[in-house]
Amino acid sequence: MANVIITGASRGIGLAIAQALVRDDYTVIAIARQETEELAAARQQAPESIYFAPFDLSEIDKLHELARELRARFGPIYGLINNAGIGTEGILATMPESNIEKLIRLNMLSPIMLTKYVVRSMMNEGAGRIVNISSIIASTGYQGLSVYAATKASMIGFTKSLAREVGRLGINVNAVAPGFLETELTGSMNDAQRQRIAGRSALQRLANVEDVAEAVTFLLSDKARNITGTVLTVDAGSTA
Amino acid sequence: MSTRSKIIQAIEEIAAAQKKTLAPLTDDLALTNSGLDSLCFALLVARLEDETGRDPFSESDEVSFPVTLGELIALYEHEHA
Structure with missing residues (x-):
């Protein structure tokens, strides 16, 4: 079973990716600060396929050691999904x-540093897949999310150049750009706002975390062997 | 196997895998003239970390990449001391 590291795997997109990868017979190393009930339940269902690695990804100076420990414990790392992130809003001024x-x-900074050290295992194996979770906000813009947008746009630049850098070693690097998702909207938006955003999308609905997870599993699969340095948008056509 | 032998063997295997022609591997060989490119040196660092558990370039901000093969070997031998 190929090993895949997922950051921010305790909820939302990360958890959905973990569940989809287990279904597809990968071994998942789920990184998060704390284990949620949902992740614990997923682990109970597949104790041989999902491992929880508690870690605070803001501790940049410990990422090298984390990568070493995971490599030593699990063996070569095939996939890295840089999903963890925060979406703090705020008017820049x-x-x-x-x-x-x-x-x-x-x-x-954290995903770049983690990738620096995890990619070494892939380089030694001559194979690997890296997927960076970006956002449609990287290219569309949204009031109150300028810093968030800057970080998500940076992941696309990182993806494209790293794909060039490690392509000849058999490593594919791609980004996935989710739009506004069904589940993440429920907490902060009312029905009218949800319907307004869904109404702007080509498919007249919102994508959900499972849609994003399927995009990631595709990029990790052999079917995507000739896809690298690109961005796969999952937004039900809201940026079409 | 000595650190020196590990490094030389790794360089030769990486050069073969990456289809690079190596210059004779003497201590005074400038790494820029070795026939390896920057990605090959990244591979070398990754492989040596896997084999020795050491990465002298990440352990200190003061370590710059060595100029000659002899300096590179000394850096890893020093780490072993």
Whole structure:
């Protein structure tokens, strides 16, 4: 079973990716600060296929050791899904500097550093897949999300150049750009807002986390062997 | 196997795998003239970390990439001390 690391795997998109990869016979190494009930339940259902690695991804200086430990414990790493991130909103002119720094640290610096060390295992094996979770906000813009957008746009630039860098070693690097998702909207938007956003999409609905998970499993599969350096948008056509 | 032998063997195997022609591997060989490119050196660092558990370039911000093969070997031998 090929090993795949997923960051932010305790809920939402990360958890959905973990469940889809287990279904497709991968071994999942789920990284999150704390285990949720949902992740614990998924582990109970597939104790040989999902492992929980508690870790605070903002601790940049410990990422090298984390990568070493995971390599030593599980063997070669085939896949890395850089999913963890925060979506702090704020008008830039009044946003606390600490919030700006935290966004950049978690959404940008941390995935780049983790990739630096995990890609070494892939280089030694001459094979690997990296998927960076970006966002349609990277290209569309949204009021109150300028810093978040900057971090998500950076993941696309990172994806394209790293794909060039490691392609000849048999490593594919892609990004997935989800739109507004069904589940993530429920907490912060009312029905009218949901319907307005869904009404703007080509398919007149919202994508959900399972749709994003299927895009990721495709990019990890052999079917995507000739796809690298690209962005797969999953937004039910809201940016079409 | 000594650290020196591990490094030389790794360089030869990486050069073969990446279809690079190596210059004679003497201590005073400038790495830029070795026949390996920057990705090959990244591969070398990754492989040596796997084999030795050491990565002298990440352990300190003060370590810059060595100029000659002899300096590269010394860096890893020093880490072993």
